[in-house]
Amino acid sequence: MLTYLDTCIVIYWVEGPPEFEARAKAHLSGLQKAGYKFAVSDLTKMECWVKPLGIGDGALLLDYQKAFLAANIANLTLSSSVFLHAADIRGRSKYATGKNYSFVDSLHLAAAIEAGCDRFLSNDARLLGFGDIAVEILP
Numbered sequence: 001m002l003t004y005l006d007t008c009i010v011i012y013w014v015e016g017p018p019e020f021e022a023r024a025k026a027h028l029s030g031l032q033k034a035g036y037k038f039a040v041s042d043l044t045k046m047e048c049w050v051k052p053l054g055i056g057d058g059a060l061l062l063d064y065q066k067a068f069l070a071a072n073i074a075n076l077t078l079s080s081s082v083f084l085h086a087a088d089i090r091g092r093s094k095y096a097t098g099k100n101y102s103f104v105d106s107l108h109l110a111a112a113i114e115a116g117c118d119r120f121l122s123n124d125a126r127l128l129g130f131g132d133i134a135v136e137i138l139p
Contacts, residue, residue: 001036002074004112006122007047009138010040014048014067015060020123023138027121032072040068041076041111043104076115078107085110089132099126109133 005013005028012024028038045068052061068075076082090106093099101109105127112120112133119134120127127135 001034002039002115002117003031003036003136004039004041004076004108004115004117004120004133005044005073006108006120006124006127007044008123009121010044010048010064010067012123012138014063020138027139037072037074039074039076039112039115039117041108042078043107043111045075047104074115076111078111079114082107082110082114085114099129101127101130 009024009028012020013028015021031038045064048064049061052058052064067073086103086106086109089109090101090103093101093106105124109120109127109130109132117133119136120130121136121138123138125137128137129135
């Protein structure tokens with residue numbers, strides 16, 4: 001059982017804001033106790049590192065690095081097949097369904113699918129209804 005963590009979930013887990021941090025930590029802890037493992041991609045890491053690098057916050061950068069090294073978190077590399085899959089997702093969403101998933105969301109979804117993840121955990125309700133992987137919104 002492998003759950004892909006959308007960037008917003010990792011940000012909530014590491015730095016808050018407080019109303020989301022407690023929810024994220026509790027939910028992720030419950031999933032871990034139920035035997036779930038987590039996955040993030042290089043894109044997730046890049047998005048999380050923007051703030052600490054931008055403001056020169058070495059402590060926050062270290063908090064993210066520790067989180068990414070935590071047990072049960074697999075790092076997914078974005079291969080050419082992931083980019084092709086993302087283009088397919090973005091193209092289908094834009095021209096067939098009218099949902100128009102963003103470039104970043106398409107890459108995250110494709111990475112999760114290509115890695116065989118069972119679910120995609122996010123807090124972005126716009127992703128609900130995506131049919132290729134179960135999307136769960138942070139409770």
